[in-house]
Amino acid sequence: MYVRNRCYDIRLLRSARCAVPVISVGNMTAGGTGKTPFTELLARRLLNAGKSVAVISRGYGRSTKGTLVVSDGKTLLAEPGSAGDEAYQIARKFPTVVVIVDERRPRAAALAVERYRAQVIVLDDGFQHRALERDLDIVMLGDRQPLAEVRLLPAGLRREPLSGLGRAGLLVAPESAIDPLGNGGRKYTGAPLIRFRKVPVRFVSMFGEGSASPGEMRGKECTALCGIGNPDSFREMLRQIGMHADQFVAFPDHHAFTEKDLDELAPLLAQTRTHMLVTTEKDAVRFPAKFDAQDVPIVFLRVEIEILSGHESWQKLVDRICEPQPLVAPESFYV
Numbered sequence: 481m482y483v484r485n486r487c488y489d490i491r492l493l494r495s496a497r498c499a500v501p502v503i504s505v506g507n508m509t510a511g512g513t514g515k516t517p518f519t520e521l522l523a524r525r526l527l528n529a530g531k532s533v534a535v536i537s538r539g540y541g542r543s544t545k546g547t548l549v550v551s552d553g554k555t556l557l558a559e560p561g562s563a564g565d566e567a568y569q570i571a572r573k574f575p576t577v578v579v580i581v582d583e584r585r586p587r588a589a590a591l592a593v594e595r596y597r598a599q600v601i602v603l604d605d606g607f608q609h610r611a612l613e614r615d616l617d618i619v620m621l622g623d624r625q626p627l628a629e630v631r632l633l634p635a636g637l638r639r640e641p642l643s644g645l646g647r648a649g650l651l652v653a654p655e656s657a658i659d660p661l662g663n664g665g666r667k668y669t670g671a672p673l674i675r676f677r678k679v680p681v682r683f684v685s686m687f688g689e690g691s692a693s694p695g696e697m698r699g700k701e702c703t704a705l706c707g708i709g710n711p712d713s714f715r716e717m718l719r720q721i722g723m724h725a726d727q728f729v730a731f732p733d734h735h736a737f738t739e740k741d742l743d744e745l746a747p748l749l750a751q752t753r754t755h756m757l758v759t760t761e762k763d764a765v766r767f768p769a770k771f772d773a774q775d776v777p778i779v780f781l782r783v784e785i786e787i788l789s790g791h792e793s794w795q796k797l798v799d800r801i802c803e804p805q806p807l808v809a810p811e812s813f814y815v
Contacts, residue, residue, distance in 0.1 A: 481640035488610045495613040496586035499593050501600050501801045502614040506607025509637045512709025513620035516566045519604045521785040526600050529802045534592035537604035539564035539581025541734040550579040560765040568765050585612040621653040626662025645669040674790025678783045686778040698722035702756040703748045706763050707735030726752045739768050749776050
């Protein structure tokens with residue numbers, strides 16, 4: 481990663497320039513740091529500013545390769561398995577946003593602009609993918625330990641050397657992170673830092689029309705299930721809501737659930753007085769479409785990001801991107 485980044489820095493490798501602004505939401509570590517909820521917050525902010533938005537990602541865990549249009553901003557065109565869970569979730573939640581998955585981000589960006597007239601490109605998990613030039617790099621930080629103390633892959637979860645922080649234009653950390661960078665990380669960046677928290681918004685029935693507020697779920701018992709990068713964050717959120725998870729089952733991140741997986745949970749569900757299965761919104765898109773719940777309510781928790789501090793830095797950077805941009809001829813490079 482260091483050598484690859486140096487090749488981009490000295491322009492031995494070239495980044496393709498898009499004709500519209502590009503914002504990347506990424507991180508320095510593998511695992512859950514809230515990239516997808518923050519991408520959704522950014523998409524909502526840009527839509528409210530009247531921009532036509534396209535979200536581009538690799539589509540981690542998808543069964544397909546190449547360019548796949550998940551949503552054209554009018555119609556949902558792909559299934560979770562072919563699109564990847566995060567891309568599908570965004571496409572389903574924002575019907576007017578164009579969502580494209582592609583290993584080659586410049587190709588997907590060109591398609592979004594030329595065919596779908598996107599005015600802003602948002603890269604989901606794009607910090608290490610420098611083949612497409614960006615106007616703003618947003619870096620999500622975790623709360624489990626300072627970034628400088630996280631060892632590099634494969635010994636730890638850090639994706640690249642700390643010097644990569646120099647590319648960041650905005651740092652985002654949860655309110656629970658006491659020292660998100662650590663002493664060894666602060667010298668590499670002067671980017672503003674904003675704080676956020678995840679807010680539970682609604683429990684939604686997976687196979688029905690019902691929903692409930694977090695307050696209505698307080699005191700209820702359940703079996704909790706997830707396959708996300710940071711399962712402890714989901715466990716803690718349920719605790720803060722006031723739900724009691726008799727059983728908490730954590731699968732690997734991006735796990736594709738099968739009917740066998742869920743059938744094996746039947747004994748656990750029988751032990752809860754409410755016989756309720758609770759999961760995350762990201763996990764919900766990976767459930768079998770025809771799963772027989774056997775009268776067991778299955779709900780997923782929808783969460784949103786709330787900015788707690790650094791509002792001025794957040795607004796200033798996003799507003800700059802939303803300003804009318806001069807037309808720039810896109811470049812194409814073979815990388």
